[in-house]
Amino acid sequence: MLPLLFLFVLCLIIPLLMFFHKHRTIKHYPPGPKGLPIIGNLHQLDISNLYLQFSQFSKIYGPLFSLQLGLRPAIVVCSAEIAKEVLKNNDHVFSNRPKLYGQQKLSYNGSEIVFSPYSDIWREIRKISVVHLFSSKRVSYYSSIRKFEVKKMIKRISGHVDSSSVTNLSELLISLSSTIICRIAFGRSYEDEGTERSRFHGMLHEFQALLAEIFVSDYIPFMSWIDKLRGLHGRLDRNFKEFDEFYQEIIDEHLDPNREQITDEEVIVDILLQLKKKRSFSFDITFDHIKGVLMAKEVSKKQIERERET
Numbered sequence: 001m002l003p004l005l006f007l008f009v010l011c012l013i014i015p016l017l018m019f020f021h022k023h024r025t026i027k028h029y030p031p032g033p034k035g036l037p038i039i040g041n042l043h044q045l046d047i048s049n050l051y052l053q054f055s056q057f058s059k060i061y062g063p064l065f066s067l068q069l070g071l072r073p074a075i076v077v078c079s080a081e082i083a084k085e086v087l088k089n090n091d092h093v094f095s096n097r098p099k100l101y102g103q104q105k106l107s108y109n110g111s112e113i114v115f116s117p118y119s120d121i122w123r124e125i126r127k128i129s130v131v132h133l134f135s136s137k138r139v140s141y142y143s144s145i146r147k148f149e150v151k152k153m154i155k156r157i158s159g160h161v162d163s164s165s166v167t168n169l170s171e172l173l174i175s176l177s178s179t180i181i182c183r184i185a186f187g188r189s190y191e192d193e194g195t196e197r198s199r200f201h202g203m204l205h206e207f208q209a210l211l212a213e214i215f216v217s218d219y220i221p222f223m224s225w226i227d228k229l230r231g232l233h234g235r236l237d238r239n240f241k242e243f244d245e246f247y248q249e250i251i252d253e254h255l256d257p258n259r260e261q262i263t264d265e266e267v268i269v270d271i272l273l274q275l276k277k278k279r280s281f282s283f284d285i286t287f288d289h290i291k292g293v294l295m296a297k298e299v300s301k302k303q304i305e306r307e308r309e310t
Helices: 002-023 047-061 080-089 101-106 120-133 136-141 143-162 169-186 195-212 225-229 232-255 268-278 287-309
Strands: 064-069 072-077
Touching: 047 064, 047 072, 072 080, 101 195, 101 232, 120 268, 120 287, 136 143, 143 169, 169 268, 169 287, 195 232, 225 232, 232 268, 232 287, 268 287
Parallel strands: none
Antiparallel strands: 064 072
16 A cells, blocks of 8 residues: 555656756856755744754855745845845845735735835835824824823732732733734723633734744645645634724724714824825725734734744
8 A cells, every 4th residue: 555655646746846847947046055846945944943043054155045945935144234235225126025825815915014015005005104103293192102001011010019929021011012002003902801802812813823824835836735724724714804804893983973982092093094085195095905004013013022022
C-alpha cells in the first residue's frame, strides 16, 4: 500500500516541478538562504523570532538578502541606510503592500489606509485621516477623554494598593489604550463587565489571531484547499460577518437622530458620516470605507498591545 501511495505522490509532484522549472523567469535577486522547490524558505522561518533570524541571515548574506516565500519572492532589508533608501527616497516605488487573503477580507478589500494599494483613493483616505481624524486640533479635542481614562486607571491602581492586591501593569495599560481608542472611535468603551464586553473582546481576539495567521494560498495559490481544510476560511467569514454587523450597528446608532447621546463629543464615526454626506472628495465615501477605517483602528490596537507586551 505504501509503495503505491509513494508512486502516486511522485506522479503529482514531478509534473509540478517540471512545470515550474519550464515556466520560471530568470530574475536577479540578492543572495539568500537556499530553499526547497515550491515552498521555498517557508520551512526555515520561525514566526515568533523573525527579527533574530533575519539578523543571523544578514550576518551571512549581507544587509540586503532575498527569501522565497512559496512562489512569492521577498527581499529583506537589515540596514538603516538601505531602509532610508527604500522607505524615504524611493517610497513611491515600494509603497504597495502584497495582497494577503486574510488582510484583504478583513479590510473590506483594502478600502482603508493600512492595507490599501497606493492609488488616488489611498491618497484621499490618507488626506481624510491626516486632516480630519489625526490633526493636532483633533488630538487636543480628545485630551479630556485621555485624562479621564488615565485618572480612572490611577484610581484602580490605588484601589489595588489599599487592598494589597497585585497590579498587572501591562494588562492595565492595554486596557487603557483599548478604552481610549474605542471611546474616540465609537463614543463608548467596552471594558465594563457583561455580555457586550464578552462579545466585543471575543471578536477582537479572533480578529487579531486571524491577522497573524498564515494562509497557504498567499504563498502557494494552487494549495488553497489546505486553508479550507484547516477551517481558516470559515473562521475568517464568521469574524468578518460579526465585525461587519458590529460596525453597522454603530453606524446605524450614530445615524439615528433620536439616539440618546452619552456625551456631546464628536467621535470618528460622526466625522466620517459627515464627510460621506458632504461628498467633497474625488470618490464617494461608502459604508465599507467607514468600516475599513474603523478596522484600521483595530489593527492599531493590536500593534499597541504587541508593543506593551514586549
